[in-house]
Amino acid sequence: MLDITFYSQDKKSVEFVDVSEExxxxxxxxxxxxxxxxxxxxxxGDEETVQVxxxxxxxxxxxxxxxxxxxxxxxxxxxxxxxxxxxxxxQEYLDVSYRLKCLQNLRKCVEDENxxxxxxx
Amino acid sequence: xxxxxxxxxKQIDSTLARKIVNKGCVSAVLTTGxxxxxxxxxxxxxxxxxxxxxxxxxxxxxxx
Numbered sequence: 001m002l003d004i005t006f007y008s009q010d011k012k013s014v015e016f017v018d019v020s021e022e023x024x025x026x027x028x029x030x031x032x033x034x035x036x037x038x039x040x041x042x043x044x045g046d047e048e049t050v051q052v053x054x055x056x057x058x059x060x061x062x063x064x065x066x067x068x069x070x071x072x073x074x075x076x077x078x079x080x081x082x083x084x085x086x087x088x089x090x091q092e093y094l095d096v097s098y099r100l101k102c103l104q105n106l107r108k109c110v111e112d113e114n115x116x117x118x119x120x121x
Numbered sequence: 122x123x124x125x126x127x128x129x130x131k132q133i134d135s136t137l138a139r140k141i142v143n144k145g146c147v148s149a150v151l152t153t154g155x156x157x158x159x160x161x162x163x164x165x166x167x168x169x170x171x172x173x174x175x176x177x178x179x180x181x182x183x184x185x
Contacts, residue, residue: 012136046135
């Protein structure tokens with residue numbers, strides 16, 4: 001599993017969204033990876049700081065990332081309903097809904113005003 | 122089912138360690154980066170094995 005990390009204003013990690021390698025690759029090929037300029041910043045990790053490449057989640061950056069995720073969620077829900085059919089098994093449901101859950105988790109973090117930085121590393 | 126969590130991040134801090142612990146199904150954590158002391162303490166507390174600074178090529182698939 002890979003995770004996408006979100007940091008608070010005081011540069012502490014506050015949220016991690018776990019994603020599969022396949023989904024991460026899809027994200028890195030999509031517009032998600034190009035929205036907002038990443039820059040190296042010192043983030044706090046317990047007693048040590050660490051240089052991390054982050055995007056500042058403010059103004060246009062936050063809006064564009066949010067819009068990207070919302071569009072992806074609309075497309076993904078359509079795809080999910082098409083794949084599920086009338087009576088999916090529990091496993092089918094879990095498999096098919098996975099990407100939608102990841103996208104929703106990312107959207108919630110991107111739209112959370114308490115979160116100020118996103119690391120896509 | 123227990124599994125081993127593999128990370129490629131620079132540092133595993135206590136916030137991430139807590140999240141891993143809360144999953145309740147991780148038996149060990151391997152990472153290419155560092156694990157902070159508070160994070161190690163947390164893993165010890167919950168009996169999760171860990172190893173840090175592992176070269177990334179160990180995790181990549183070898184050619185057949």
